[in-house]
Amino acid sequence: MIIEAIPARPEPTMSDAHPLDPFFTPRSVAVIGASSRTSSVGYAVFRNLLFGSIAGTRREDGFPGPVHAVNPKGGELLGQPVHRDLASIGAPCDLIVVAIPPAFIPDLIDESARHGVRAAILITAGFSEMGAEGHALQEEVARRARAQGIRLVGPNCLGILRPASGLNASFAAAAPPAGGIGLLSQSGALITGIISLARQEQFGLSAAISLGDKADVADQEMLDFLAADDRTKAIALYVEAARSPRAFFEALRAAAAKKPVVAIKGGATAAGARAATSHTGSLAGSASAYAAAFAQAGVIQAQTVEELISWSRALALQPPAAGDRIAIITNAGGPGVLAADAAFRAGLRLAELSPATHAALDAVLPSVWSRQNPVDIIGDAGPERYAAALDILGAAPEVDGVVLIMTVQAMTDPGATAEAIARAHANPAWTMPIVCSFIGLIGTDLGRYLDERGVPELDTPEPAVRAMAALVARGRFERRTRTAPWDASALPAPDLERAARLVAEAQRAGQRNLDLARARDVLAAAGLRYNESGTAEDGDEAAALAERLGYPVVVKLISPDVLHKSDVGGVVLGVIDSDGVREACDRIRASVARHQPGAVITGFTVEQQVSGTEIIVGTSRDGDFGTLLMVGMGGVFVEVYKDVTFRLAPIVREDAQAMIEGIVAQPLLDGARGRPRLDRGELAEVLMRISDLVTAVPSIEELDVNPLVITERGLVAIDARVIATAASGQ
């Protein structure tokens, strides 16, 4: 069942106070439904607030402000009095965490309003996932909360953790270290998994947030909170399907403009989508649409939990890279080679060390050092050698980032090496990003030591390199520049009103799938260039037409009686002059007479013959995000290699350029094998014109220009398909 989005709240202001602050910095907290049954959620939440974790026993590890237990039974719990209701507490409560049955919650909201509650985390399940009745109850709770000015997180959620404030308002078994990653996950269980990883691998979170069924606060507002939150240096996101995808996209874009965002889309494959549908009760959004939204918003998309974490760690601790030239420092040859392989695969370049850098390294490294990048400082490298190499490479203008690898060998001193790295990193002259892999030491104190000093430490070389690639991607995003418009005077001027009229005419004529001539007209009205063609009644007329079109041309039979023109010799390719056109017409007549005697020949089509690399441009409707634009390699390979990229319409010029850059077959666009070369500015212009078309004419449901051919005289559309929505009478 799909729940409609609650109407959007007013845009939060940019002042210091955020409407969602009460969830993260309450002065006091009450657990409604605190219970002494140790297997209950009400027990777990109360214990987490009081002691920081389920296994905790010390009050100083818990939330530093007042933590109240509320349960009509009263009594005592974990040494604290249990209040029978909010009134009995005798003091206002900023935040309540609710673990009582759904039916009691509407009245609780009203009661809360009378006692100063500003925010409620509804852990309780049993609302919208339980059918119409539950849905109605959830609506009622949301309505009352809106009326009372109380913000809601949940229902059916894990809760919220704010480690730096000692706030564990969740039933997660434990809290992670405090740090810079703001984690927002559609799966509460994934949060518990990441908390375990954070405790084990010693990285810190600024917040961990489970929104559950989103009766009130939805992803977009929480993203806005994290974007504004000073403690959050990078946002890590797990999403299966956003409630309001367009609002989510806008929030992603706004958040990514402020700080790095890494996202993983659960259900990005057919198998995963089926699983997600069962999991969330709603259809998982289309993988292509989410990938487009992430790319367009500047969000870095991860595929695995490891990537989500490694990349967020690096982005939370380190600055973006100013370029893609990395240096690898290693005391281990093989791992250095593997890091170089990983760098190549991640699209990074190994910095070419300058003679000055080379000489500086010569002066401090043993003579057998690798003398190239990866900089192998040899197995017996001690802390001083690491520090010396770091100082040199950190100051090298040809290097944009450092990946440092250490394996524990007989002479290695990991602790002192970590200290040396931390010192080099703390040097004010150090400005570039660094990621370390102390192989096999991630769960040890060294990992924590480095993390606390702002240096991400990952377990094996390849994840370290790929985390560096995330820093490079972020740097590229932050440096993106608006590109100059392309001189479009060679293209026909768009006439979108005419395009709209043409589609409306087709709709009125009951034609949803526009015939080719109409489809060509629509796209010509959008400002696309077509291969020109015309019809002629005889050879002389055809020849005159061909003279006007320019050679080579294709001459084709027009006959209502012939199904497949080539079967009767009805297509002549590669005609290069007017005599050839006349001969072609004669030849077609003769051939038809032989192969299908009696077939009526009403004339000939003469078309400019274009050849070159074929591109496909198209649009489709996505149930979540609206219109998706696509560009990629056309022809028979399109379905097989799927070398296409997507963005959400409308696009701007940079989106169009990024789409083109996302095509794998760049050498073909560049004119491999003597083919005409693509003018990328022109293709960007064409993409924007298609975007303008489908935005201005929303009755276009689907559209393909296939092929769009790269020719010497620019992009030429050959074939087109336009599908309109069912006629609506206008």
Added chain:
Amino acid sequence: MIIEAIPARPEPTMSDAHPLDPFFTPRSVAVIGASSRTSSVGYAVFRNLLFGSIAGTRREDGFPGPVHAVNPKGGELLGQPVHRDLASIGAPCDLIVVAIPPAFIPDLIDESARHGVRAAILITAGFSEMGAEGHALQEEVARRARAQGIRLVGPNCLGILRPASGLNASFAAAAPPAGGIGLLSQSGALITGIISLARQEQFGLSAAISLGDKADVADQEMLDFLAADDRTKAIALYVEAARSPRAFFEALRAAAAKKPVVAIKGGATAAGARAATSHTGSLAGSASAYAAAFAQAGVIQAQTVEELISWSRALALQPPAAGDRIAIITNAGGPGVLAADAAFRAGLRLAELSPATHAALDAVLPSVWSRQNPVDIIGDAGPERYAAALDILGAAPEVDGVVLIMTVQAMTDPGATAEAIARAHANPAWTMPIVCSFIGLIGTDLGRYLDERGVPELDTPEPAVRAMAALVARGRFERRTRTAPWDASALPAPDLERAARLVAEAQRAGQRNLDLARARDVLAAAGLRYNESGTAEDGDEAAALAERLGYPVVVKLISPDVLHKSDVGGVVLGVIDSDGVREACDRIRASVARHQPGAVITGFTVEQQVSGTEIIVGTSRDGDFGTLLMVGMGGVFVEVYKDVTFRLAPIVREDAQAMIEGIVAQPLLDGARGRPRLDRGELAEVLMRISDLVTAVPSIEELDVNPLVITERGLVAIDARVIATAASGQ
């Protein structure tokens, strides 16, 4: 510098005793060059042998047999007497570990022979990597060892660890737990890294072996040892460049036939290869050739350290999967979705649960379970629920393997769950493979507990799924069957003697790049079918020729004066009858007269016009492995998408079929868009014929059939290129 391989030793026998046993099960060990300098290798090795690790202090953690220190200085070291030479020990020594300068080693070998030494590990560096002199010294050491019957590992190596025997004959800082992974690595430092990981993540090794510069024992013989070694359940391999690639390949094939082998090729990318060249002093082998060798031998290729380890762990502990249908059990929705995504990406299928399985799960799981695979047993799942789900899925005939996921939630009991899993796994009825991910618990005692009970436990869901994919791949390899030969009567019979004659003639004529006619002849003699063609002097002759060839045909101008036929209208495509052929000849004459008056027309080529999906088949010489065969998608996309697969020649039918299966664009081979469909048996036959050709005619250095077109009447070659070696007078 590339060192020539030492001549191969006689094939080891299949008896229980292996020639390399003394390296792994010596009765006593001596360290030659044991030193009291704590930063020296001689100190580290002695300490490792005595106490098991550099930080060790207890003799019972070290090698249980006698460990002797030898150093001409004498004295005492770590409470042990230091003998001035081997003679002073007064007892024979099976194994010596040598850390003295190179110049002393030749005489040491002779001395060792007199004191019963059977094997020597030469840690010492400074031989072949130091130029000609060092190379000569290494040869001398090898010569003397051969003469004395002493086997050598090294020089310039980390050494050998045999954890189950308490043998740490290396200068690694510590030893890993004992277990089933036999690690053979061209990088000693990678071994140290993996030892750290093994200690941290609690997995066990049967051996860790660094061969260094391979004066005697090379990869192939050590692979043979590991294949025969009972303690080794799976072999993990890191290779940059094998010394004798063909022998290495044969050893890989023999080893993989006995037990799972996972290999990572360092320097598989351009950047990595440059790094490897610097690292090993020899050119890194071609990535394609290694990938071909691995695939052909049944070796599973990993790309990262994580994959190498995860896959080896799973393969060492678990049986191969009988199919690719996996079940995912999870207490966490999101991680289950991510596991499903990972399964799809890894080419696994999620098992469709049968009604019986469904009903059985209904009976033991809470009503809100996911009711599909992934089997979400809900966040409050305890050990009993995990056990119940395991019992049912482990007995389900529609399931081939189980991936089990657990996140620590408030009600989770990880320890009891691990015990329940171990119990279910120990049930004799349990036969399928299982891989677990207890998210974030890999470094804890639970990981060790499960590993010791034969259940691999990985950190996050995706690696667990991909480890299951390795078990599926291994199962597929073990079940591979010899396929029936294809009825080749429709193809021309091969005449390889004629092919050899044709190449020899070309060589004698000074023609290394054979002209098209000759190249076609060679491939026809190899038994390939060509599109037929002929030449004619005039239209009537051309029409008669076309009648014989069958329509459609292409008519082409023959003229010594015309460079580009199409520019003068000299090519007519799609001619479908004899009148059309005559008209085409007339049209060509007229067109040439108009466009290049005076050009001599000597006749016309008439060719069968074939259209269909284009394939490329080729061979090339690899410096390491000899001739590589290639098959893939042809046309303009070949360079861009590189959708080709390789194998080493000669191939057998199964290799050919695996090559064809390795092509990504399977839908095109299956006749997408109404194109003719590939007969895979025929393509396999063609590949074997090409393999036979280049094997029988080694003077063919390079060969391409491009395109080879899939037509209704089978595969038809259109164009060919054959390059011969420089003429050798024969």
